[in-house]
Amino acid sequence: MSFQAWSARFLQQVRGVNPFAGDCLPTRVSLFGFGRPTLPFPHLWNYKNPIKIFETFYWDAEKETGSGKHNRYLYLAGLPPVLLTREPAIIKAVLAATGDKPGQFDRDTSPMAGIARATGEDSLLYSNGPVWRRQKRLSAEPFSRSNLFQPEKFHGFEQTFRKTVAERLETLRSHQQASGEKVSRIQLEPEIKVVMLEMLVNNFFGGNVSEKELRNRFAPAIEMLIDHMISDTVAPVSLALYRMFTGRNAILKQKMADFEALTDIALSGRAEGLGLWKQFKSDATDEALRSNIRVFLAGAMEATTSFASWAISHLSHASEIQDQIYAEVKDMNVYDPDNLMSAGTLNRVLEETLRLTPALYFLPRRTTVDTWIETTDQRKMFLPKGTQLRLDVWHANRCEEFWGKAVTGYPAEKFAPNRWEFLAKKGITSRDMLHFGFGHGPRFCPGRFLGLLEVGLVVGAVVKMFKFTAVGERTQAKAGVSTKPADRVLVDLELRT
Numbered sequence: 001m002s003f004q005a006w007s008a009r010f011l012q013q014v015r016g017v018n019p020f021a022g023d024c025l026p027t028r029v030s031l032f033g034f035g036r037p038t039l040p041f042p043h044l045w046n047y048k049n050p051i052k053i054f055e056t057f058y059w060d061a062e063k064e065t066g067s068g069k070h071n072r073y074l075y076l077a078g079l080p081p082v083l084l085t086r087e088p089a090i091i092k093a094v095l096a097a098t099g100d101k102p103g104q105f106d107r108d109t110s111p112m113a114g115i116a117r118a119t120g121e122d123s124l125l126y127s128n129g130p131v132w133r134r135q136k137r138l139s140a141e142p143f144s145r146s147n148l149f150q151p152e153k154f155h156g157f158e159q160t161f162r163k164t165v166a167e168r169l170e171t172l173r174s175h176q177q178a179s180g181e182k183v184s185r186i187q188l189e190p191e192i193k194v195v196m197l198e199m200l201v202n203n204f205f206g207g208n209v210s211e212k213e214l215r216n217r218f219a220p221a222i223e224m225l226i227d228h229m230i231s232d233t234v235a236p237v238s239l240a241l242y243r244m245f246t247g248r249n250a251i252l253k254q255k256m257a258d259f260e261a262l263t264d265i266a267l268s269g270r271a272e273g274l275g276l277w278k279q280f281k282s283d284a285t286d287e288a289l290r291s292n293i294r295v296f297l298a299g300a301m302e303a304t305t306s307f308a309s310w311a312i313s314h315l316s317h318a319s320e321i322q323d324q325i326y327a328e329v330k331d332m333n334v335y336d337p338d339n340l341m342s343a344g345t346l347n348r349v350l351e352e353t354l355r356l357t358p359a360l361y362f363l364p365r366r367t368t369v370d371t372w373i374e375t376t377d378q379r380k381m382f383l384p385k386g387t388q389l390r391l392d393v394w395h396a397n398r399c400e401e402f403w404g405k406a407v408t409g410y411p412a413e414k415f416a417p418n419r420w421e422f423l424a425k426k427g428i429t430s431r432d433m434l435h436f437g438f439g440h441g442p443r444f445c446p447g448r449f450l451g452l453l454e455v456g457l458v459v460g461a462v463v464k465m466f467k468f469t470a471v472g473e474r475t476q477a478k479a480g481v482s483t484k485p486a487d488r489v490l491v492d493l494e495l496r497t
């Protein structure tokens with residue numbers, strides 16, 4: 001950007017000119033304000049609490065009217081505006097207008113710089129424009145609903161997934177029995193993470209890695225790399241210095257090597273057509289696929305672990321809902337699509353989990369040119385070129401105005417699977433009430449069907465075998481690449497008799 005353009009923008013900022021226009025006009029967030037949760041941008045002392053940073057944007061917003069309450073922008077230092085929105089109609093309009101056509105929104109890669117350094121830039125997740133389109137075509141087939149959910153293909157997966165889950169739970173059960181105690185206290189998130197990685201590596205990619213190695217070597221390596229990706233995005237220089245002086249460089253290098261080894265394992269099934277590779281038709285070289293495999297391994301493990309951990313965490317506060325799911329799954333031996341569809345409570349629990357505690361709590365976008373968007377109720381918003389958008393799904397889904405008692409029958413902040421029944425009775429489906437748990441529009445999650453299958457299996461199997469009660473009265477959220485229960489799903493676990 002030229003100095004002239006920068007100073008024109010800087011002047012606009014000093015004069016307090018609103019760079020947006022239209023009938024959903026966003027309002028400005030000032031840099032400082034008394035009593036706010038934190039500063040409205042990430043820095044070394046607050047970046048581990050991004051949800052608090054977002055909350056800061058809405059501080060004092062109640063005095064605004066209309067869309068100004070929900071669309072808030074930061075505009076300073078000659079930088080392009082940052083727009084945070086929790087208005088579902090705006091989120092939907094932006095997601096629908098994201099893609100590779102001229103003038104469409106890009107995924108904003110600035111909050112993902114650390115992810116790209118660890119996984120590579122040429123992945124479906126990170127790329128934009130024609131590179132993204134090519135990557136999307138590549139992954140469309142193996143992940144498609146018709147592929148995963150076709151009876152003969154589905155059964156192969158369902159069986160191996162179910163076997164994996166059953167074996168892991170059996171180990172947990174034996175520990176429980178051997179302890180001689182009726183109830184044992186355990187954090188379930190680490191267990192869920194290993195099962196999710198195992199399904200991905202061994203069942204999906206056709207690998208043959210022992211549970212022990214996944215637990216002790218590969219899952220911790222990915223966990224550390226994910227932590228590293230976040231700090232590497234916010235503070236790359238300070239982090240590099242810190243690593244140099246504390247000797248953590250060597251540890252990180254080792255974890256990266258482990259991640260590469262796992263990527264090799266996932267790729268090695270390709271030549272023999274193992275796992276889902278047999279559905280994958282492409283003449284791309286293995287090398288050209290590496291970034292995507294890394295994204296699938298780390299991203300899918302993270303997202304499915306978040307989703308299943310939240311579902312189990314919510315259920316750990318609601319024993320009566322556990323019992324309802326138990327009644328649905330106790331005689332279910334095959335989790336085929338029909339059976340899963342018939343498990344109404346389980347489905348509503350999964351839907352409500354993604355609404356209240358979405359794994360991806362915000363979706364980043366960027367305008368590539370000056371852009372107008374239009375909502376389905378024909379309201380318009382102008383966004384200048386270079387605007388960085390943070391589509392704040394977390395707060396949108398917790399906003400009483402959009403999801404509260406008057407609209408859905410239950411308070412927005414309450415975990416209430418029955419709200420979906422309430423809505424269904426009014427003829428409203430989850431398609432009408434978007435919670436964006438898997439995104440929306442052209443950059444919708446390609447792993448949705450796989451993820452739902454895995455999470456449904458794990459949650460169903462845990463409920464079938466155990467009763468579990470949260471140790472804490474309320475479970476707080478923590479957020480990094482995805483959100484998770486802060487207590488790592490600490491529960492008292494008891495075998496069902």
Ligand code: HEM
Nearest residue numbers: 124125296300303304359360363437438439443445447451
């Ligand atoms: C079940 C848990 C999952 C959840 C909640 C989830 C959520 C999401 C969301 C919200 C997006 C949209 C991001 C955006 O619009 O910026 C997304 C995209 C994506 N997801 Fe998932 N996901 C899950 C599982 C998976 C799995 C299992 C895979 C792969 C094996 C996967 C791979 C991806 C990829 C590659 C993208 C980027 C797609 C694109 O940009 O075109 N996800 N996911």
